[in-house]
Each structure stands twice: as C-alpha cells, then as structure tokens.
Amino acid sequence: MRVTFTVNGRRQEADDVWEGESLLYVLRERMGLPGSKNACEQGECGSCTVRLDGVPVCSCLVAAGQVEGRDVVTVEGLADFARQRAERGGCAGGVCGTGLDEAKRWAAKPAAEEQAGGQSGGPGELSPIQQAFIDAGAVQCGFCTPGLLVAADELLERNDSPSDADIREALSGNLCRCTGYEKILDAVRLAAARGESRTAGQGA
Amino acid sequence: MDFLRPASWEEALAAKAEHPTAVPIAGGTDVMVEINFDHRRPEYLLDLNRIGDLDEWEVGERTVRLGASVPYTQIMENLRAELPGLALASHTVASPQIRNRGGVGGNLGTASPAGDAHPALLAAGCEVEVESLRGRRMIPIDDFYTGVKRNAMEPDELIRAVHLPKADGPQQFSKVGTRNAMVIAVCAFGIALHPGTRTVRTGIGSAAPTPVRARAAEEFLAAALEEGGFWESGQALPPSLAQQFAQLAAGACNPIDDVRGSAAYRRHAVGIMARRTLGWTWESYRGGAHGTKGGAQCA
Ligand code: FES
C-alpha cells in the first residue's frame, strides 16, 4: 500500500509498504531516515521515539497505515523543529510543531560543505537539547540518543524548568546502556537552564 | 494482510462484520509487538485511530463514559478526581510513550491478566460498551473476563467505551515490579471504598488466569465495617481486621510460577498490597493527610 504523511514538515510518500510494517521501518528503510533507532521493536527501549502529531510515541508500535495524513517529527528534523518553535516564541499559542505554511517552505539541510560557516540560525545547526547533550557528555555509543533527544525536547517544550523527578519521569521510557543516565540528566538540566537565561535575556 | 481504515464508527462495525477475524489496532502497543515478532499474522488489521469518538470522554452526573482509545496519559491528567484508581493504575503503565498511545480498550480487548487497568476497573465496578451491526450491549466488568486472554465479546463486536461510576470514596492501586517504569506487573491490586453503598470492591491482576475480584475479602470487610460502625465513626481499623482482609485477598489468587515471580510470592505480595492499600484508602476516608490525590505512595 501507499502511505502519505508529513515527515519533519515535508509531505512524503512511501510505496509498497507492507500492511504490517511499523512507522519505524518506513522511516528507516523506505525513507532513508535512520536517525530513529531500532533496538527492541516492542516499546521497551524508546530509541525509536518520534513525535506523532506532536505526541512522543514509539514508532516501532505505530502501524505504517496509521500515520496516513498525519505529522511526524524525527530526530533528523529536531533542530529545525526547535528553531521554528523558538521563532514563534515558544508554545504560547498552544500551537507547537510545523504549520502548513512553514511545512511548504521547509528545506532540507544543505550538504555539509554548504553549511560550513552558517553558524547562526541556519539549517544544520543543532537544537538546544542536542547541543546540551554534547556539552554535558551525555552521548557515548549514541544508540539511545535520538530517542532521548526527541523525548527530552518535548519535555522542555511542556515544562521549561522541570524538576529532577519530572526529567526522570519523562525519560523513563528511554533506556541507555552506556551512560548511567547521570550525564543525560545533566544535559536536560543544562538545556533548561540555558533556555531560562535566554528568555530572561529577552525579557520574556 | 489488508489494512482497513474506517473513517467512522459505523464503517468500523461494518468492516468487523464483514471480516470478523480482523484485529483491531488503536495504540498498537500489544498488536504491533506480536506482528514485529512474527507471533501473529492477521489477515486484516482494523485501524481505529481515525474514529475520533473513541478518544473522547464525558463526565456525567454519576458516571464517566471513557472512550476505548482515550490514552492513559489523558486519564492521568484529566480524570484523577473522578477515576482515582484508574488514574493511579494508568500512571504505572509502561512509559510516557506507551501511555500516550494505549487506552483501556486495548487492555480489555487483549484481556491479559497482567493488564494494568483491570484491577482498577474491577474495583470501580464498570460496564463495557461493545457494539456490532447486530446492536449494542453493556457487559458488566464482572462478566467480561472469561479465560486466559479471553473475554465475553463476539467476533463481530468492537469495544466503544467503558462506563465507570464516579468515585464516591477513596481508591488505590498497587503493583509489584522490578522498577517503576516499563514493568509488566508481577502482581497488582486495586481497591475502591464505596461509602455510598457501604461496600468495598477489589481487583487483582497477574495472580490468576484472569483478572479477579477478592470477593470473600470484600464481603468480610464490608460486614466488619458495618458491624463495628466504622463508616460512621471513622475510627482506625484494628490490625487484625486488615490482616484478615489481606489473608482473604491472598486466598483469592490462583497464580502460576513464571519468570516474573513464583506463585507463592504472588500470593504473599497480593496479601501485603491488600493490607497496605486498605490502610491508605481508609486513612483517606477518615480525612487523613494521605489520600488518593497524593499519587503513588511507597509502602
Ligand atoms: S525500538 Fe521501539 S521502543 Fe525499542
């Protein structure tokens, strides 16, 4: 069957999709977006986490046919997604995500050489949560990272100064075999603190 | 395999009538695991995500009509006052990602004894609204679970909603597992005090072939509370009473040994949870500081 849906703000089509296939499989194997990881295929690890109509879900448990006409954000689009959200001044209007007009204007990341030097706000720049993961040393093998980034970004969108308990709860569906989680918690705290100082600087 | 995508409830009923073997899929948290692991190759998948009605709930004067696909996250966030037991149980379902997709319809359809919603549904006492082209019927929760992963539904029926009475007293839920998140219950216990009718209802998960009530324990407790005038006096319960309640609850179990726990452990743990949850709910009834509002409590 054919499945048409929005991925990171862009309408995409996948053909010859088997009816029992997961969204994760379609993203990775049919659309060439291997950012979302496949570790357990049973909802246990969270490494396949994406946003489906804004809601964090395990893409391994969503049937491909269920996303017809819906909106998916993967880690590949996270930086863009976060930038657009910031430009609109956070979640104030209750409309987070990529609007239709913006979706139409969405441009893929330029090739590596083109982004060299494009430091401020351009495509290819990292989202605040991605930068915080790097700065806090929260990435080791990196297999869990895409899912954690998507989940952590959504937490900060809802709650810009989460308590440790909030962070633990929001990330409780994401397993990491390497870091022992402490640096991941540090990264989320760091991103939250940076977010606060940024809005403070704007007097918002 | 065929993927059926009804746009309305009526279309879904028609599809299910035409293809009774079609497997309904909503949150996908059970169905997709089976397909991913090749444990199941249904001829038809019947997607219920397009039927908006299933994601809605309605708070009436005495009952809550909870759409079959209302995600656990929504139950936790929006129905804590009306359905405290189910809200607590919802919070123990897997992880945020899973709670964002799964709803009670899935738990009921799968009817696994380990489904987290069952003890709370049994304790609250509710009716399951199922429908087919032949008509609609309400199945009392006490008649719903008929065997291991079996329920009272006909092949052409779909679950539309659950009708639960709004809580008229404190409710609690407790679950044993190796950690807080992502845990299939080793065993679980739900309790609801119903001061309006001076009754107590319970539900036990993962400790018998189906979710069950601890009826002997309920009857004993209701009689003891009545006789001792506890509902009026709001006095503390004597430990012997709680102990007897716990023993009877453990006696209602018919567990098996498996990788998650032994039968003996399950029986023991259900007794402990029965005693503790009774304590919490009773304290709350007496107006103590620890109520159902406090969320999960460590015991
Ligand atoms: S691959 Fe989806 S949760 Fe593990």
Ligand code: FES
């Ligand atoms: S960094 Fe290796 S699994 Fe998390």
